[in-house]
Amino acid sequence: MSAPTFHANRPSRSEQAPLQAGAGGTGTLLAQRAPRGAGVAKELVHRHNPAEVMLTGWERRGDDSFGLTATWPRQHRFFTGVNGCHDPLIAAETIRQVGSLLSHAEYEVPFGQQFVMWNLSVTTWPGSLAVRHSPADIDLDVVCHDVKRRGRALVGLRYEAVLRRDGEVVAHGGAALTCISPAAYRRLRAPRLDGAGPALDLAGPVAPHEVGRTSPADVVLSPTARQGRWLLRADTRHPVLFEHPVDHVPGMLLLEAARQATIATLGHTAPPAEVTGEFSRYAELHRPCVIDAHRLPKRGAEESVLVTGEQDGENVFRAIVTLPPSAG
The missing domain is CATH 3.10.129.10 (Hotdog Thioesterase)
Known part of the structure; x- marks a missing residue:
């Protein structure tokens, strides 16, 4: 496992250029899947409670670039507002859900596969996260990089996301994950879980x-x-x-x-x-x-x-x- 790397410089919103699609990946170009408001199945983002699904729709724009939508409630049971702003960790949870959704829906990872997330980051501008009189509709531009496959099966990828509200950047971030088969996951976890107790x-x-x-x-x-x-x-x-x-x-x-x-x-x-x-x-x-x-x-x-x-x-x-x- 590589040593963690942390970036000390946080760019301003004016420095955020639109993301461009990377060269990786050979997935079949798919038509628009779910426009805003159509909803995202909770299984695609590994949630059991539909209320915890932040993403509301997605479309493929290129080999490894996507547009997604999300909605943040005015009030959330856990991601509570601070100083009149949405909790930045709701943006982190939204970014986490992106990886699950795209892996299943666009990179054809079957349900039952386990995802190992190696990193997750989010940068926000709290002034742009103000809680208003209605839920926050968020547009995400997402690009996947370093898409690795074994045959047709996805092994792992990393992705970057820019989140906008009414056209204004409110956050950006990304994550990296790998996919593990159920059998490999059992072998990986067995030494830690066998006889572990409650x-x-x-x-x-x-x-x-x-x-x-x-x-x-x-x-x-x-x-x-x-x-x-x-x-x-x-x-x-x-x-x-x-x-x-x-x-x-x-x-x-x-x-x-x-x-x-x-x-x-x-x-x-x-x-x-x-x-x-x-x-x-x-x-x-x-x-x-x-x-x-x-x-x-x-x-x-x-x-x-x-x-x-x-x-x-x-x-x-x-x-x-x-x-x-x-x-x-």
């Missing part, structure tokens, strides 16, 4: 206000005796983070842990301007996972925190979360 008992949460939350049920960190260190708190009953049964800690929970650790470290709750995460191995539900946060040198008025997760002495993920200047 998930850990749920430890008590830190105070919600310390991590930008209002409900203890949404807190994913438990306190330790050391400042800047927590234990991961993975409540498998959570209706969004564990929306369906899985045998490991979901990546979106790890990104939420990074966000909460950053808020606790910096002491203010502004919506993140940037979240960049890389995942090096599965985080197991039955083993303690230690979360550490380290403040990074300032980048202008913005502040960034490096958050790492370690389990049994091995790194499972690293993330950098950047908050805009505190209003206070």
Whole structure:
């Protein structure tokens, strides 16, 4: 596994050129699949609850370029608004869903295949994420790169997405994933899961206000005796983070842990301007996972925190979360 790489410079919206299709991929050119409002089947984005499906339609524009649409609700059970803005992590979840949808619907990955996500990043401009009187309709321009196949079967790809609202860029990001057959996944996971036992008992949460939350049920960190260190708190009953049964800690929970650790470290709750995460191995539900946060040198008025997760002495993920200047 390659070492995580983090990019320190976040371009302005004026520097965001339209994405151009890459050269990879040999998929059959398909007609428009689902215009806005037609809906996206929940199975395509690995959700059980239709309310958690952010994507609403898609079309193929070229060999490896696509246009998608999404809708963000004015209020969400977990991705709650901050300072009158949509939660930037709802943009991250939307980007995550893009990979599942395109892999199944356009690259012909059969259901039952497992996806391994190696990284996920999102950059937003909170001023453009204001919650208005109606849900936010989002247009996405997506380009896939490094499309790898074994015969006709997709092995993996990475993709970039630009998200617009009323023609204005509100976020951009991307991810990389690989596809694993059910048999290969069983072989990969067996050494960790055989005889693993049940998930850990749920430890008590830190105070919600310390991590930008209002409900203890949404807190994913438990306190330790050391400042800047927590234990991961993975409540498998959570209706969004564990929306369906899985045998490991979901990546979106790890990104939420990074966000909460950053808020606790910096002491203010502004919506993140940037979240960049890389995942090096599965985080197991039955083993303690230690979360550490380290403040990074300032980048202008913005502040960034490096958050790492370690389990049994091995790194499972690293993330950098950047908050805009505190209003206070």
